[in-house]
Amino acid sequence: MGLRKKIKGVTREMSFLDHLEELRWHLIRSTIAVTVLGGIAFLAKDFIFDVLLFGPKKADFPTYKLLCRAAQSLGLEDSFCFTELPFRIQSRTMAGQFSAHIWTSITAGFVVAFPYVIWEFWRFVSPGLHDNERSTSRGFIIIASLLFFTGVLFGYYVVTPLSINFLGSYQVSEQVFNDFDLSSYISLVRASVLASGLIFELPIIIYFLTKIGVVTPQMLRKYRKFALVIVLIISAIITPPDIASQIIVAIPVLILYEVSIFISKGVIRRQNKKAKKQHVK
Incomplete structure (x- = not known):
């Protein structure tokens, strides 16, 4: 079913070119939002770099303090208890620092503008939905944004310090x-x-894949073991090669997978109820 758009009180089907034109303007507005917020981030250079980016490099980063206390209380190896990480950061090209400043600002602009970008995406796809589907999905932007920002915080406070601590202190030889x-x-x-x-954003993705019939709760349950293996592999790639770090990263993703099964089940239940009502009519 094609997208519908109300123009001067009249709802009409949009052609393929109309779709492209509509998408182009959504992308333009999203790009403008990212650019404006990226410009603000560019001006906040000291905070972005000294506080945020180089925060996980410092010994007083909250994650290191927490893990240090936890390791000491459990009598484990105190690899997270240190005064300084044994590495330096350098720029070896003429435009290295300026280029890093530009791209970091753009990344920060995208992160902050994510709710607006999602809103523009929703404005593009929502005309193709039924009224009841739009009403049941009003919280989409809020939920998608909360999930994204939760993931960003998890990546910043968990994945990043674990990776920096391991890679920054790893040596094949004392001469290197x-x-x-x-x-x-x-x-x-x-x-x-x-x-x-x-x-x-996995629950959101599963929601839409279930809506279009690509994914079912039975399928998600059937391949749960394979999903567990994939999650562990991803955790092993993005974290240091120790069991504790991998488990710390894997647990939230596995919880999201189980939540996705519940969401997929709910979507199927609503679709079945709708089908029964139409059959009765």
Whole structure:
């Protein structure tokens, strides 16, 4: 079914070119929002870099303090108790710092503008939904934004410090010093934060895949074991190679998978009720 748009009180079907034109303006408005907020982030250079980006490099980062106290209380290895991480960050190209400033500002603009970007996406797809579908999905923007920001915080306070602590202190030989390039450090933080934010959108993705009939609760339950293996593999890739770190990262994703099964079941239940009502009529 094509998208419908109300123009001057008249609802009409939109052609393929109309769809493209509509999508183009949604993308333009989203890009403008990201650019404006990115410009604000550009001006807040000291906070973005010294406080946020280089925060996980400092020994007084909240995650390190928490893990240090936990390790000491349990009598485990105190690898998170340190005064300084043994590496430096450097820029080896003329435009390295300026380029990092630009792209970091754009990334920050996207993160902050995410609710608006999602709103524009929703405005694009909502005309193709029925009135009852739109009414039951009013909380989509809020839920999607909360999940994304929760994932971003998880990536920043869990995945990033675990990765930085391990990779920053790892040495194959005492003769090799860790002097990381600025772009490499920023890429690690950016990937950890954005990947976590997008992974936490799993329930939203499952909701829409169930709506269009691609996914069912039975399918999700059937492949639960395979999902567990995939989650553990992803956790092993983005975290240090120790069991504790992998479990810390894997648990929230597994919880999201179980929540997704519940959401998929709810969607199927509503679809079945709707089908029964139509059959009665």
